[in-house]
Each structure stands twice: as structure tokens, then as C-alpha cells.
Amino acid sequence: MSKQGTPRVAQASSLRPGRGAQAGSLRYTDRAALEKTWAHAPGLLGWLSETDHKKIGLRYIITALCFFTIAGIEAALMRLQLSRPENTLLNPDLYNQIFTMHGTTMMFLFAVPVMEGMAIYFVPLMVGTRNVAFPKLNAFGYFIYLAGGIFLYTMFVLHAGPDAGWFAYVPLSGPQFDPGKRADTWAQMITFTEISALSVAIEISVTAFKQRAVGMSLNRIPLFVWSMIVISFMIIFAMPAVMLDSGFLCLDREVSTHFFNRSEGGDPIFYQHMFWFFGHPEVYIIFIPALGYVSSILTVFTRRKIFGYPVMVASLVFTAFMAFGLWVHHMFATGLPQLGQSFFTAASMMIAIPTGAQIFNWIVTIWTGRLTIRTPVLYVLGWFAVFIIGGLSGIILASVPLDVQVHDTYFVVAHFHYVLIGGALFPLFGAFYFWFPKWTGRMYGEKLGQLSFWLLLIGFNLTFFPMHILGLEGMPRRVYTYQQGLGWGPLNATASIGAGIIALSVLTTVINFFVNARSGAFAGANPWNADTLEWSVSSPPPPYNYVYPPVVSGPNALWDAAPDQPYVVGLRTDKREVLVTQVLDAQPSHREELPGHSLAPFLLAIATTIGLAGSIFFAWWFPIGLGLVGLVMIYWFWPRKEDVIDHLVEEQREILREEPAV
Amino acid sequence: MIQSVLHPAGIQASRIGSLWNGYMVVLTTVYVIVILWMLVAVWRAHKNAAPQISDAEERPHSITVGVAVGITTVTLIGLLIASVATGSAVGTYGDKKPDALEIDVTGHQWWWEVQYPDPEPDKSFKTANEIHIPLHQPVLLRLATRDVIHSLWIPNLNGKRDLIPGRVNKLWIEADRPGVFRSQCAEFCGLQHAHMALVVIAEPNEKYQQWKSHQQTPANDPVTPEQRHGRDVFLSLPCVNCHAITGDAYATIGPDLTHLATRPTLAAGELLNTKGNLGGWIVNAPAIKPGTAMPPNQIASNDLQDLLAYLESLR
Numbered sequence: 001m002s003k004q005g006t007p008r009v010a011q012a013s014s015l016r017p018g019r020g021a022q023a024g025s026l027r028y029t030d031r032a033a034l035e036k037t038w039a040h041a042p043g044l045l046g047w048l049s050e051t052d053h054k055k056i057g058l059r060y061i062i063t064a065l066c067f068f069t070i071a072g073i074e075a076a077l078m079r080l081q082l083s084r085p086e087n088t089l090l091n092p093d094l095y096n097q098i099f100t101m102h103g104t105t106m107m108f109l110f111a112v113p114v115m116e117g118m119a120i121y122f123v124p125l126m127v128g129t130r131n132v133a134f135p136k137l138n139a140f141g142y143f144i145y146l147a148g149g150i151f152l153y154t155m156f157v158l159h160a161g162p163d164a165g166w167f168a169y170v171p172l173s174g175p176q177f178d179p180g181k182r183a184d185t186w187a188q189m190i191t192f193t194e195i196s197a198l199s200v201a202i203e204i205s206v207t208a209f210k211q212r213a214v215g216m217s218l219n220r221i222p223l224f225v226w227s228m229i230v231i232s233f234m235i236i237f238a239m240p241a242v243m244l245d246s247g248f249l250c251l252d253r254e255v256s257t258h259f260f261n262r263s264e265g266g267d268p269i270f271y272q273h274m275f276w277f278f279g280h281p282e283v284y285i286i287f288i289p290a291l292g293y294v295s296s297i298l299t300v301f302t303r304r305k306i307f308g309y310p311v312m313v314a315s316l317v318f319t320a321f322m323a324f325g326l327w328v329h330h331m332f333a334t335g336l337p338q339l340g341q342s343f344f345t346a347a348s349m350m351i352a353i354p355t356g357a358q359i360f361n362w363i364v365t366i367w368t369g370r371l372t373i374r375t376p377v378l379y380v381l382g383w384f385a386v387f388i389i390g391g392l393s394g395i396i397l398a399s400v401p402l403d404v405q406v407h408d409t410y411f412v413v414a415h416f417h418y419v420l421i422g423g424a425l426f427p428l429f430g431a432f433y434f435w436f437p438k439w440t441g442r443m444y445g446e447k448l449g450q451l452s453f454w455l456l457l458i459g460f461n462l463t464f465f466p467m468h469i470l471g472l473e474g475m476p477r478r479v480y481t482y483q484q485g486l487g488w489g490p491l492n493a494t495a496s497i498g499a500g501i502i503a504l505s506v507l508t509t510v511i512n513f514f515v516n517a518r519s520g521a522f523a524g525a526n527p528w529n530a531d532t533l534e535w536s537v538s539s540p541p542p543p544y545n546y547v548y549p550p551v552v553s554g555p556n557a558l559w560d561a562a563p564d565q566p567y568v569v570g571l572r573t574d575k576r577e578v579l580v581t582q583v584l585d586a587q588p589s590h591r592e593e594l595p596g597h598s599l600a601p602f603l604l605a606i607a608t609t610i611g612l613a614g615s616i617f618f619a620w621w622f623p624i625g626l627g628l629v630g631l632v633m634i635y636w637f638w639p640r641k642e643d644v645i646d647h648l649v650e651e652q653r654e655i656l657r658e659e660p661a662v
Numbered sequence: 663m664i665q666s667v668l669h670p671a672g673i674q675a676s677r678i679g680s681l682w683n684g685y686m687v688v689l690t691t692v693y694v695i696v697i698l699w700m701l702v703a704v705w706r707a708h709k710n711a712a713p714q715i716s717d718a719e720e721r722p723h724s725i726t727v728g729v730a731v732g733i734t735t736v737t738l739i740g741l742l743i744a745s746v747a748t749g750s751a752v753g754t755y756g757d758k759k760p761d762a763l764e765i766d767v768t769g770h771q772w773w774w775e776v777q778y779p780d781p782e783p784d785k786s787f788k789t790a791n792e793i794h795i796p797l798h799q800p801v802l803l804r805l806a807t808r809d810v811i812h813s814l815w816i817p818n819l820n821g822k823r824d825l826i827p828g829r830v831n832k833l834w835i836e837a838d839r840p841g842v843f844r845s846q847c848a849e850f851c852g853l854q855h856a857h858m859a860l861v862v863i864a865e866p867n868e869k870y871q872q873w874k875s876h877q878q879t880p881a882n883d884p885v886t887p888e889q890r891h892g893r894d895v896f897l898s899l900p901c902v903n904c905h906a907i908t909g910d911a912y913a914t915i916g917p918d919l920t921h922l923a924t925r926p927t928l929a930a931g932e933l934l935n936t937k938g939n940l941g942g943w944i945v946n947a948p949a950i951k952p953g954t955a956m957p958p959n960q961i962a963s964n965d966l967q968d969l970l971a972y973l974e975s976l977r
Contacts (some may be wrong), residue, residue: 092853092952165850171827172810172852177771262828268811269826304713307720308727333813333848334824335831338753342746349738356734357727359696363703364723368714371707384700392689395738399745401678401752402685404821405667408813408848474665474817476848479856483931486665486844 031547033573038130038544041597049597051135052543053124056142058439060117063146064110070153071105072506074098076499079463083496085484095480096163097182101156103166104186107282108193109149111424115289116141116200118431119228123204125534125541126225128213128550128557130578131594133206134199136601136636141199143605148192151613155185162186165478167279168249170260170271175253184253184616187246191612194239201235204228211578212586213533214568215552222532222557223312227292230316231285234323238285242278245271254619269334276327284323286420288316290427291358294383297376297427297434298362300530302369305556308361315354322351332403341400348398355391359384375449379430382457386426390418393468408478411471417464429456429509436513437527441539442520445512452508459501466491466498531556549579552586600636607632665844667817671864672836674752674820681748688737752820756800756834763801765793769812769825769847772854772954773917773930778874787877788906790917791860791930796870797837805831813849816862822848837864844931853953859931873924880908881920881976892972895965900957907976916956923977929954941970 041049050056077098081090090098124132132138155161160181164173173183208221208229221229248259249271258264260271295306306312328336328344362384371377393415396402406412429452436444475488482488526535533550534541536558548567554560568588571577576594581587611625670676714720756762768775776793780786795801805814807825815822816835823833837843847858865873884890896902897910904916925935929951933939944966947956961969 092856096853169811169850172850177810177852267828269829302707302713304715307723311727333822334826335829338750341749345745345749346742349742352738353731353735357731360727360730363696363700364727366700366707367703368710368719368723369707370710370713371704373704373708381700381704385697388693388696392693395689395741396682396685399681399685399741400749401681401745401821404823405675405678405682405817407822408815408850472667474667474815474844474846476815476846476855478850479846481856 030573034544034547035542037574037576038542038596040543045599046597048602049139049599051131051139051595051597051601053120053132053135053138054541054543054545056138057117057119057121059142060113060120060145063142063149064114064117067105067109067149068114069506071102071110072503074102074105076503078102079496079499081480082482082492084493085486085489086481088481090480092480093163096478097156097161099478100162100165100168100186101152104152104162104189105149106420107166107286108189109145109152111286111420112193112197112282113145114428115231115286115424116197116204118289118293118428119204119232120200122435122534123207123225123228124211125537125545126222126532127208127211127216128533128546128552129207129211130545130549131576132203133211133594134203136595136598137199138203138601139598140601140604141196141203143602144192144199144608145196147605147609147613148189148196151192151609152185152189155181160185162189167275168246169275170249170252170268171262173249174260175256181616184250187250187253188612188616190246191243192609194243195608197235197239201232201239205232205236208232209583210580210589212581213550213552213557214579214581214586214588216557216581217585218583219310220552220555220557222292222555223295223306223309223316224292224532226313226316227288227295230320231288234281234285234288234320237324238278238281241274242282245274245278248274250616254616269331272331272334273327276330277324279330280327281320281323283416283419284319287423288319290383290424291316293427293431293434294362294380296530296532297380297430298365298369299556300434300528301372301374301377302365303372304365304369305531306361307365307368308357309555311357312361315358318354319351322347322354326351326398329398329403332400333407345398345400349395352391352395359388374433375444375446375453376430376434378450378453379426379433382453383422383426383430386418386422386457386460390415390422393418406471408476409471410467410475410477413477414464414467414471417460417467421460421464426456429453432509432513434528436516437523438534438539438541440517440520441523442516442518443523443527444516444520448508448512452505452512455501455505455508459498459503459505462498463495463502464498466494470495526558531559533557598636600632604629604632604636664841665817665846669818671839671841671843672819673838674755674834674836675818676838677748677752678821681744684744685741688741692737752834756802756836759800761799763795763799764804765795765801766804766806767793767814767825769805769807769809769814769851769858771809771852772847772858772951774814774858774860775808775917776860778877780878785878787908787920788918789877789921789925791927792925793860793862794870794873795835795837795862795864796867797840797864799867800834800836803833803835805833810851811849812847812851812858814845815848816843816845818843819862824849835862837862840864840866842926846931854951857930857932857951859927861926861931876924877921881910884972884975886971888968888971889975890972891965892968892970892975895961895969896972899959899961899969901959904955919973919976921976923974929956937970937974940973941966944969 040046077090081087081095120132120138162182162185164178164183168183168186171177208225251257252259258266260266260268262268299306326344326348329348332341397415433444433449470488470491473488475482523539525538537545548569551566551568568579571579571591576596577591578594580589580592582589607625607628610628611622614621614625670679764779766777766779774791775788776790777788778786805823805825807827812825813822814825819835819837820833823831841864843862845860845862847855884893902911902913904913906912906914906918908920927933928935928939928943932951933943943950944959946958947954948958
């Protein structure tokens with residue numbers, strides 16, 4: 001697919017002799033050709049065959065936010081049920097399904113996909129390319145994620161929603177104690193979302209390593225992009241573990257294998273090791289992108305580059321490595337040997353060092369910056385206040401003797417909401433406010449934005465701080481009710497009121513965005529005078545992102561650009577070509593043509609869904625699905641006529657070049 | 663009756679409690695310092711006329727960050743050492759003490775079977791949802807499960823330990839003051855995870871011995887005609903398929919009822935052990951605890967009265 005002939009780096013000024021019409025018209029014709037080549041296809045079929053990373057990224061984000069809303073409603077139902085002792089609003093069966101759905105949805109259908117959506121939307125823009133490396137795979141990843149979500153909720157509505165918790169420990173989720181299809185639904189949903197996550201991880205890592213703008217060497221990659229590279233590698237190593245685990249569970253349930261059956265030589269603890277080998281990195285897969293948002297927002301609003309950039313990158317990478325070495329702290333109560341536990345205690349505590357280093361660097365960044373406080377900054381400052389509590393309670397959980405007291409209690413519920421809402425959701429909402437002008441071309445309402453922040457800060461702490469105390473007072477997690485005499489009523493009632501305030505905050509944000517997406521003030525390309533490349537194109541960006549791929553000459557691309565910053569010319573405008581650069585120093589390497597619209601990803605997702613969803617009812621659906629996948633793959637890779645002709649023409653040119661005498 | 667980490671009643675829980683207090687002091691200090699640092703930074707940055715980004719301006723801050731990371735590392739190592747020391751003291755407590763009392767605890771969906779083994783088989787006995795222990799005596803709980811994973815957690819005495827299929831886990835406890843300490847299953851175990859409690863009754867040794875020797879006796883014989891008829895009702899109903907009463911029935915699926923009337927609660931802590939509650943439980947247990955293995959029983963009202971009279975006599 002790759003073409004010979006390296007594109008040239010042109011001086012912008014050299015294209016404007018006399019600053020006259022010629023350059024303008026050149027730009028104009030290129031732009032018109034790109035508009036045509038990269039145009040979105042109309043209609044439903046066009047929608048289904050879309051491969052633009054911005055469209056797909058936004059689909060991820062919006063779908064994930066829909067699931068966030070549903071999971072939020074589930075949380076509200078749980079808070080209502082627990083708001084007073086011996087409440088009977090939800091029966092135990094429904095409660096168990098709802099808490100399982102809440103956790104599963106938040107982890108697999110909201111938190112990871114929304115971060116992936118941000119990566120898919122912004123990484124190609126930030127590195128200065130026109131699309132992700134594998135646009136069809138990208139489209140497939142979205143459809144398979146959507147199919148997994150629809151599958152899970154269809155089963156839930158049919159009263160077959162999973163009910164064994166978001167980590168579905170065996171034997172409770174095994175064939176003996178969970179008859180019916182509930183645990184199968186959960187296990188198969190994992191496969192859907194992890195296929196999606198793996199495809200995103202591959203695209204993002206390749207895009208960020210091979211499609212960077214000329215000059216964006218490794219030490220100039222924005223921290224946002226670094227965070228996405230890091231989680232892509234984490235996904236590639238972590239997700240297969242959980243897919244195997246849930247796959248084994250499915251096999252145990254469907255075809256009577258005995259991976260986890262103790263009486264046949266299997267082991268339920270093996271399930272836990274496999275799950276948490278994924279499960280702990282999963283938390284960092286959600287949390288590390290948030291660090292990227294914090295860096296992006298702080299850079300812009302302190303008007304300076306992030307202090308200690310190499311330390312920041314090293315910390316991200318170090319955190320990613322460490323994240324794979326501390327899963328056992330989820331299993332301290334299972335009775336593992338003392339020495340092994342001490343090792344995991346040490347690893348769990350030491351991961352605080354890179355996180356601490358990053359926090360100190362951000363504080364210095366603020367200290368030496370010129371800070372303007374806007375809604376995104378408030379969310380970042382709120383992140384400091386809230387996340388650090390979660391991080392410090394994490395140190396408590398790393399200590400074996402303390403952990404065995406608070407493990408599986410509301411203390412842990414408090415801890416991970418401080419880490420996930422505090423650590424990831426606060427920056428995510430800050431990022432939404434920050435990039436809202438880029439998405440819509442309009443500004444959000446500042447006052448309403450700040451109101452949403454204060455509501456979230458108050459509501460969040462009111463909901464989750466009391467849970468620390470509830471845990472110490474002995475309240476285990478996942479109980480559908482509790483007895484009057486235990487004295488847990490008042491704190492639970494407080495938490496339930498807080499949950500209402502959180503809902504109000506989210507509603508404020510939603511109203512703000514809905515109203516201002518239509519009637520907000522026009523934002524222009526770069527309302528914040530920000531530093532990364534996505535702010536150099538119009539808001540919202542055109543389908544091809546850049547008329548000419550940019551050239552980068554510093555860590556803050558737009559701030560470090562000269563008035564006559566060079567850019568790249570020589571990419572074909574009649575094809576979807578992108579520039580491929582070298583991994584380390586991002587020097588031009590070659591041109592690569594990316595595929596355009598295709599219905600194949602959608603069809604492949606349908607075929608995969610038939611195989612995966614069918615197999616939990618009848619095992620033969622799996623090979624049937626595999627056969628369908630094979631057929632679609634043939635269609636996927638069937639060469640187009642124009643590609644064949646192109647190839648022949650190129651070949652002829654090569655031959656002519658080799659025989660200059662003729 | 664309390665269930666709280668913050669009111670230790672035994673040496674393990676006290677040690678963990680001291681570690682807890684130490685951690686709280688350190689972590690709160692860290693939090694306050696970092697947040698104050700951040701707030702001062704925000705206040706300064708709000709007044710800065712322009713960002714300071716030259717190398718000369720940044721150098722002192724590099725030192726600050728380096729020192730902060732160093733302090734963090736040292737603090738963490740300190741916390742780590744304290745944690746490992748406490749963990750090892752708590753985890754191995756009693757290993758070298760010769761006079762340990764051993765009790766077998768078996769988890770069921772959703773109740774606790776408690777067995778006091780004895781070298782003489784007829785001296786060993788079972789009870790349910792209660793553990794009696796003498797004061798100042800190291801007790802080794804041997805934990806097993808009949809079905810799914812459960813977790814035994816008596817917060818006032820020690821941290822929790824899971825009950826895992828195919829394994830026997832061990833947990834040391836020791837009570838240093840008398841009391842009734844509540845415990846509740848901590849690992850999600852299905853529909854009635856919320857209703858799987860037990861109580862630990864810590865009492866002076868002579869009281870404990872009294873209780874123990876009474877539990878070792880066979881069930882009381884019925885005395886009154888109602889009680890005698892009650893026993894016939896018990897033996898003619900499906901009760902005997904699951905329950906044991908020494909001398910009459912020996913099934914092991916449900917709790918042993920030999921000394922039912924001495925227990926404070928029914929249905930793993932869900933109901934107080936009163937005659938009315940017991941009657942309601944026998945007639946329609948699933949209405950009280952959906953999912954329980956105890957089936958509803960159709961039973962004539964005078965038969966029920968006699969059955970209750972008999973069960974109430976099992977002291």
C-alpha cells in the first residue's frame with residue numbers, strides 16, 4: 001500500500017510569492033479536492049460505513065455518556081433503597097442485578113470507552129494527521145462496543161441481567177450457583193468490550209508512533225497523547241487476561257469444562273488472579289487519560305509548558321509498569337502466604353511515588369504560571385482535592401492488616417469512587433468543558449459551568465465521604481439492606497442526599513451543553529489560545545483535519561511555531577493519503593493511503609455479535625458466527641478495481657524509472 | 663452488640679487499630695500539606711504577571727520537587743515497615759501458643775455452621791450463627807465453605823478471612839474484654855448476602871465452660887404432652903431431612919437444632935429467637951428471607967403450637 005516518493009516540507013512563505021492570489025488559489029483547489037475526497041457519505045448507509053475518527057470518537061463519547069446516565073440511574077435506585085434501614089423498594093434479586101449492572105456499565109461501557117473516544121477524537125488531531133491508522137478497524141471497534149452494550153441491556157430487560165457483581169467471582173457465577181443465562185451475559189459482554197478496547201489500543205499506538213507530524217519527536221509529544229499511548233499498551237497486556245478469564249467461565253458454564261471447579265482440579269482463586277491481573281491495570285487505564293487532560297488544561301490556563309516534562313512521561317510509563325504488579329492487594333483476605341503479601345504491599349505503596357511526582361510537578365506548574373480560573377481549571381483543582389484523598393486511602397488498602405479490616409466494606413466503595421470519580425470523572429468533565437468549543441464551534445456557559453463544578457464537589461463529598469465511616473462501622477458492600485439497630489441509617493441517608501446533588505450537577509452540565517451547542521457565542525478555531533495542534537484547525541475540524549500536515553518545532557506546537565511555520569506538501573488530495581513518519585524523531589518516511597467508507601466493519605460486527613451472543617444459548621452458534629466472520633472478512637479484503645489499476649500504474653512507473661535510457 | 667473497627671476488643675484488632683491511628687496521622691498531615699501547597703500556588707499564580715519559564719527560574723523548583731519525592735518515598739517506606747511488622751504480628755499470633763482453642767466454621771448460603779471439635783467424638787458439638795469464646799484465650803478458627811466464597815469478619819477482634827471452596831483458611835482471634843460482637847459475611851455470596859450474620863460471645867472462662875458442657879449434652883427429652891407431640895410433629899415433617907437434634911435426627915444440611923432455644927437469633931441474625939418469630943419462620947421462611955433453602959411448611963395450628971413448645975424446650 002505504501003507509496004514511494006517522500007513528501008516535501010515547504011516553507012509557508014515560499015508558497016506565497018507576492019502574497020497574492022496564487023497561493024490562495026492553490027490552497028483553495030487543494031481544500032476543494034480534500035473536501036471531495038474526505039466527504040462524509042449521506043444517509044443511513046453512509047452513517048454505518050463512516051470511518052472518520054472524529055465521527056467515531058464522538059459516537060464513542062456520546063454512547064458512553066448514555067450508558068453513564070443509565071448507570072447513574074441505577075446508582076440512584078441503590079441509594080434510594082439504602083437511604084433507610086430495612087427498606088423494601090428493591091427486592092434482593094433486583095438489587096443484586098442493579099449493583100452488578102451499575103459496576104459493569106460504569107467500568108466496561110462508560111469509563112474505558114469514554115477515554116477511548118477521547119483518544120480516537122484527539123490523538124490524530126494532536127499528532128497532526130488526517131485519520132487513525134486503521135479506520136475500518138476503528139469503525140468495527142465502535143460497533144462491537146455498541147453491540148455489547150445493547151446485548152447486556154437487552155438481557156437485563158429480559159430479567160437475565162448479571163447478578164454476581166462486576167467481578168463475578170466463581171463459584172457464585174459458576175454453573176452450580178448461577179443457573180440461567182445471567183453470568184453468561186456478563187462474561188460475553190466482557191468479550192465484546194475488550195475486542196473493542198484492543199482495536200482502539202492498536203490504532204492509537206500505531207497512529208501516535210507512526211503518523212506524527214514532522215518534527216514531533218518523542219520528546220515533543222503532548223502529555224495527552226503520551227497518556228493515550230501508555231493506556232494503549234496497558235490495554236494490549238491487560239485485556240487478554242480478562243477475556244480468557246470470562247472465556248473460561250463461559251466454557252465452564254456452557255460446555256462443562258472445569259477451569260474453576262475445585263472438585264475436578266480447577267481453582268476459584270485462579271479466577272481471581274486472572275481477573276485482578278486485568279482489574280488493577282483497568283483502574284489505571286481509566287485514570288491515566290485523566291492525567292493527560294489535567295496536563296492539557298493546566299498548560300493552557302497557566303500559559304506555560306508543564307514543569308518537568310521528562311519526569312511526567314517517565315512517571316506515566318512507570319505507573320503503567322507498576323500497575324501490573326499489585327493485583328494481589330485485591331486478594332489479601334484470601335489467605336495467601338505472608339511474604340507474597342508483603343511484596344504486593346510494597347508495590348502498591350510505591351506506585352504512589354510516580355503519582356506524587358506528577359502532582360508536585362503540576363503544583364509547580366501552577367506556582368510558576370499565570371493562572372486564569374475557568375470551569376476546566378476548577379474541575380482540575382477539584383481533582384486535586386478529591387483524588388488525593390482517594391490516593392491516600394489507597395495506601396491504607398495496600399497495607400495488609402488495614403486492608404483485611406476494610407476490604408469489601410463501604411470504605412472500599414468510598415475509596416474507589418474517590419479514585420474513579422475524583423481521579424477520572426472530574427478531569428473528564430473538565431476536558432468536556434475545555435474541548436466543547438472545538439467540538440461545537442461555540443462556547444459553553446461559564447456561570448452554569450462553575451455551578452456544575454460546585455454542585456459536583458459538594459454532592460460527591462456528601463455521598464462518598466460518609467461511606468468511609470460506614471465501612472469502619474462494619475457495613476459490608478453489596479448488601480441490599482441493613483438492620484435498624486446497626487446505626488447505619490443517618491450516614492446512608494446523607495449519602496443518598498448527596499447522590500441527588502451529583503445528579504443535579506450532571507443535569508446542569510447537560511443543559512449547559514445542549515443549550516450552548518446551538519446558541520453559545522462563536523468560539524473560533526482557538527478560543528483559549530491553546531498550544532496543541534487541534535486548535536489550529538477550524539471548530540469543528542474539517543473531515544480531513546489539515547489541508548497541509550503541520551510541521552512541529554517545539555513541545556508546545558502552536559506556541560513554538562514561527563510566523564512562517566513550514567508545513568508538508570506533496571500528499572495526494574484525490575486519495576485519502578496520510579504522511580507516515582519515523583518513530584523516534586518523526587522525520588517523513590512515506591505516504592500511506594487509508595481506506596474510505598466501508599460497510600465491512602458494520603457487517604463484521606453483526607457477524608461477531610451473532611457468534612458471541614448466540615453461543616451462550618447454543619454452542620454451535622459460535623462456529624456459525626466464525627463462518628460468517630470469514631465471509632465478511634473476504635468482503636473486507638476484496639481488492640477494489642481502482643486499487644488494482646493504481647497498483648499496475650505504479651508498477652509501470654517503477655519499471656520506467658529503472659530504465660532511464662528509454 | 664457492636665460491629666466496628668473503631669472499638670477493638672482483642673489484641674489483633676488493637677494492634678490494627680494502633681496502626682490505623684498512625685496511618686491517619688501521617689496521611690492527614692500529607693493531605694493538608696499538599697492541599698495547602700496547591701492553594702498557595704493557585705493564589706500566587708493568580709497574581710503572577712507572566713509565567714516563569716526560564717531555566718534559571720525553574721531550577722529551584724526542580725530541587726523542591728526532588729525533595730518532595732524523596733520525603734514521599736521515605737514516608738512510604740516507613741508506612742511499609744509499620745504495616746509489615748503489624749501484619750506479621752497479627753497473622754502469626756498464636757502459632758506458638760500451645761493451648762489454642764480450635765473451632766471449625768463452615769459457611770453456607772446463608773448461615774454459619776460452628777463446630778467445636780473434641781478428641782472424644784460424643785463431646786464434639788455443633789451450633790449455628792454464634793461462636794462462644796473464653797476471654798484471653800487464643801482461638802484458631804478453621805474456615806471452610808460448603809458452597810460459594812464467604813468471608814468471616816469480626817471487626818472488633820480481627821480482620822477478615824475468606825472461606826474458599828476446597829481450602830481451609832485459618833484466622834486467629836482473641837477477646838480481651840467480655841461482650842457480644844456482631845459479624846457479617848463480607849464477600850458477596852448471593853441473594854441473602856445481607857442476612858448472613860453471626861455473633862461472637864466472649865465471656866469469662868467459667869461461664870464459657872458452663873456453656874460448653876451444656877452444649878455437649880444431648881437434647882432435652884420432651885416432658886409435657888405438648889412437647890412430646892411436638893417431637894412427633896418434628897419427626898413426621900420434612901424437618902428431619904435437613905436438621906439434626908441429637909438422639910433423634912442427624913441431617914447436616916441445615917443448622918443443628920439440639921440446643922436451638924439457647925441461641926439469641928434465628929436465620930443468621932435476621933430474627934430474634936422468640937416463639938412468634940420461630941413460628942413464622944417455620945410456616946413461611948421464604949417470605950422472610952427470599953432464597954433460603956428452608957421451605958414453607960403447611961402445618962395445622964395446634965401441631966405448630968406443639969412443635970414450638972418442643973423446640974422451645976431444646977435449651
